[in-house]
Amino acid sequence: MTQEFRQHIEISREAYRHNITTFRRMLPPGCAFMAVVKANAYGHGLLPVAHLAVAEGVDMLGVDCLEEAVALREDGIETPIMVLGYIPLDQLAAVIHYRLTPVVYHAESLHRLAVEAESHRTEVAVHLKLETGLHRQGVTEEELGPVLEIILRCGILRLAGLSMHFANIEDTTDHRYARRQLELFRNMARRIQETTGLQPQLHTACSAAVILFGETHFDLVRVGLGGYGLWPSKETYLSTILKDQAPPVLKTVLCWKSRLAQVKAVPADAFIGYGCSYRTTQPLRMAVVPVGYYDGYDRRLSSQGHVLVRGRRAPVLGRVCMNMIMVDVTHVAGAAVDDEVVLLGRQGEESVTADEMAALCHTINYEIVARLGAHIPRIVVD
Numbered sequence: 535m536t537q538e539f540r541q542h543i544e545i546s547r548e549a550y551r552h553n554i555t556t557f558r559r560m561l562p563p564g565c566a567f568m569a570v571v572k573a574n575a576y577g578h579g580l581l582p583v584a585h586l587a588v589a590e591g592v593d594m595l596g597v598d599c600l601e602e603a604v605a606l607r608e609d610g611i612e613t614p615i616m617v618l619g620y621i622p623l624d625q626l627a628a629v630i631h632y633r634l635t636p637v638v639y640h641a642e643s644l645h646r647l648a649v650e651a652e653s654h655r656t657e658v659a660v661h662l663k664l665e666t667g668l669h670r671q672g673v674t675e676e677e678l679g680p681v682l683e684i685i686l687r688c689g690i691l692r693l694a695g696l697s698m699h700f701a702n703i704e705d706t707t708d709h710r711y712a713r714r715q716l717e718l719f720r721n722m723a724r725r726i727q728e729t730t731g732l733q734p735q736l737h738t739a740c741s742a743a744v745i746l747f748g749e750t751h752f753d754l755v756r757v758g759l760g761g762y763g764l765w766p767s768k769e770t771y772l773s774t775i776l777k778d779q780a781p782p783v784l785k786t787v788l789c790w791k792s793r794l795a796q797v798k799a800v801p802a803d804a805f806i807g808y809g810c811s812y813r814t815t816q817p818l819r820m821a822v823v824p825v826g827y828y829d830g831y832d833r834r835l836s837s838q839g840h841v842l843v844r845g846r847r848a849p850v851l852g853r854v855c856m857n858m859i860m861v862d863v864t865h866v867a868g869a870a871v872d873d874e875v876v877l878l879g880r881q882g883e884e885s886v887t888a889d890e891m892a893a894l895c896h897t898i899n900y901e902i903v904a905r906l907g908a909h910i911p912r913i914v915v916d
């Protein structure tokens with residue numbers, strides 16, 4: 535099966551299932567679970583991951599944009615879908631056509647949705663995003679009155695949920711800002727419940743919040759990164775330990791593989807790759823891997839990254855090219871053309887992690903996986 539590809543990404547059903555189960559065990563009874571599958575399921579593949587999530591019985595799928603939601607519906611997925619990001623006004627009719635739940639945060643969307651709902655004679659459930667300190671999307675205290683007015687007066691939009699997003703919960707062990715946001719959210723939600731008499735679903739928690747603070751769970755949690763077996767940050771891991779909590783065991787879902795395209799001898803004092811940035815100090819055996827920055831192998835891994843061949847680490851030599859990298863296999867006995875190469879994930883006793891790559895690239899594991907090329911085949915295994 536995998537022989538057909540020059541590179542592919544394996545998605546472990548077992549690991550994904552384990553992570554979803556692990557997160558669900560942390561939730562109070564009755565709390566719903568949203569699997570966040572935006573950004574091509576954090577690079578893991580939108581459709582295969584969404585089907586795995588549906589098989590696990592998740593209550594909802596979370597996407598960023600309309601295109602992702604439509605792709606899910608057109609692939610036969612019937613699970614409720616929440617669109618977390620912006621939907622342009624002239625595309626809001628699709629919310630009704632594809633039975634989506636939009637997150638709204640301004641009057642313009644609400645007016646337009648009400649018009650669409652009227653013309654289709656369908657009630658539309660909306661979730662209102664509240665501004666509590668991220669200053670991205672969200673309705674402020676001052677805007678709240680007029681926005682609620684639009685929803686209540688039109689009579690065809692239903693206020694089904696209230697949400698917020700944390701600004702500073704992952705990359706810190708100081709959670710005072712997060713607590714302040716939560717407090718603001720509680721106050722705004724209470725005010726809304728009192729003035730409208732409604733009981734909308736409340737949701738605030740991303741992966742880090744689910745792990746760290748039970749009080750953020752409310753009625754629904756939105757789990758992205760953790761479902762893929764990655765920790766939101768070192769600080770999140772450390773925070774669980776500081777709280778005397780046993781950190782949950784997460785399993786990496788993704789393994790990115792390719793093959794050796796060539797193995798050859800390179801003499802001492804030879805330059806390898808563009809820019810002559812790497813010069814050999816002794817004769818070595820070098821292999822070419824047909825993967826480059828186009829595929830999401832970050833160029834900052836030039837002369838920094840490692841791949842795995844026959845269970846051994848092979849350092850990247852010189853610059854990452856658009857479609858190729860060169861690696862040192864001098865110490866890898868028997869390395870030969872078509873050998874399996876692991877770029878990200880485990881091979882034998884060794885592994886290359888997204889965390890390790892992120893550190894080398896001065897970014898976060900989220901970016902490493904999210905930017906894996908959408909053209910790479912994703913294959914569900916075990």
Ligand SMILES: *Cc1c(COP(=O)(O)O)cnc(C)c1O
Pocket residue numbers: 570572618699739740741742756757758759760766
């Ligand atoms: C992406 C996203 C999440 C998921 O965050 P993770 O840290 O990946 O769990 C949750 N909520 C919103 C609004 C998001 O945009």
